[in-house]
Amino acid sequence: MAVVACTVLVSLACGHAQSGAPSGSPAADGSPAQTPEASPGGGRPSNGSKILVGSKPWAVAVDSAANRIYVANEGDNTLSVLDGDSGEIVRTIDVGKGPSAVAVNPVTGRVYVTNLLSDSVSVISSDTLSLLATVPVGDSPWDVAVDSALNRIYVTVSDEDRVSVINGEDNSIVATIPVDGTPKGVDVNPDSHLIYVTSADKRADSVTVVDPSSGKIQGTVRVGEAPWSVAVDPGRNRVYVANSEAATLTVIDEAVRTVVSTVAVGTGPVSVAVDLASGRIFVANSFDDTVSVIDPETLEVVRTLCSGGRPWDISLDTETARMYVANAGSDSVSVFDNPGAAGDDGGSGC
Numbered sequence: 565m566a567v568v569a570c571t572v573l574v575s576l577a578c579g580h581a582q583s584g585a586p587s588g589s590p591a592a593d594g595s596p597a598q599t600p601e602a603s604p605g606g607g608r609p610s611n612g613s614k615i616l617v618g619s620k621p622w623a624v625a626v627d628s629a630a631n632r633i634y635v636a637n638e639g640d641n642t643l644s645v646l647d648g649d650s651g652e653i654v655r656t657i658d659v660g661k662g663p664s665a666v667a668v669n670p671v672t673g674r675v676y677v678t679n680l681l682s683d684s685v686s687v688i689s690s691d692t693l694s695l696l697a698t699v700p701v702g703d704s705p706w707d708v709a710v711d712s713a714l715n716r717i718y719v720t721v722s723d724e725d726r727v728s729v730i731n732g733e734d735n736s737i738v739a740t741i742p743v744d745g746t747p748k749g750v751d752v753n754p755d756s757h758l759i760y761v762t763s764a765d766k767r768a769d770s771v772t773v774v775d776p777s778s779g780k781i782q783g784t785v786r787v788g789e790a791p792w793s794v795a796v797d798p799g800r801n802r803v804y805v806a807n808s809e810a811a812t813l814t815v816i817d818e819a820v821r822t823v824v825s826t827v828a829v830g831t832g833p834v835s836v837a838v839d840l841a842s843g844r845i846f847v848a849n850s851f852d853d854t855v856s857v858i859d860p861e862t863l864e865v866v867r868t869l870c871s872g873g874r875p876w877d878i879s880l881d882t883e884t885a886r887m888y889v890a891n892a893g894s895d896s897v898s899v900f901d902n903p904g905a906a907g908d909d910g911g912s913g914c
Contacts, residue, residue, distance in 0.1 A: 609651040614872055614896040617644040622664050622876050624890040624897060628883040629670040630690045635890055635897055636663035636677050643677055645693055655693045659686040664706055671712045672732055678705040678719055685719055687735055697735045701728040709750045711757055718759050720747040727761060729776060741779045743772050749793040760803055762791035771805055783821045787814040795836045804845050806833040813847055815863060825863045829856040837878040848875040855889060871898045
């Protein structure tokens, strides 16, 4: 990928890099929201605190097995490795150009980083924190998901309208699956092993269901405008899709593959994550610097949390009940304790 242009499709990505991004959302009276000062780590991070990382962190992933958090910094082509207890940066690893997503296979101890501008995936050992391999995958790899049971890694290749499938055993490309409409987000159902791919082109605005074992498309569901991110909750048979230009979350019944609800969230939603224990859904709203918390029963926003500037990705640690939010506009990661708890609903965390 030679150039990233600020087209309609990638306007959110280009916009986050502009100077002067706000560090918090407006309060009810119009004054800026107050957010905790960012720190470089050290000592257990407090609830709502921010940890300084590299430049323009686009993605974050939790490795509960190794008690680490990995942050892909698009602005300086690095991966920050944080200690899960102290929040300190224990290693900074050079990866490819424009790292845009990161995922972990906790079974094999491998970390996968998509490099948007160098058309590759960096493979890193969580044991040695060293680069093991660089895998060419195609033009503009955007997102990555791991099926740890099958040891398969799925990468959306946006400019070639396909998904590349990597064998985690030897880092070889074992399949390419055509998916039309500029594929962006990808997630995998660990039970059925089906993958879900968002297509953000305005002619598509859909989620494609793929059986990777056969490479065949099982169905397509129309969603909101410019769907960027997708998350699967296999226990509740649901698929959640963040629609960046519609400012909505689409809720899909996985069993019948139909839309059951559309939830209004903040402006510029670009990432969605689900707490598999509580069922709560979290949406990063990049244009108003917030995270929407959605109840799985009522499918309503029950709380709004203040993040840093341009929240771009979310990852949840099921072991510690912590949520990490990568803030691309403030070079930080926000830390929230037990955001799935229902006791403090009904207000804003800003």
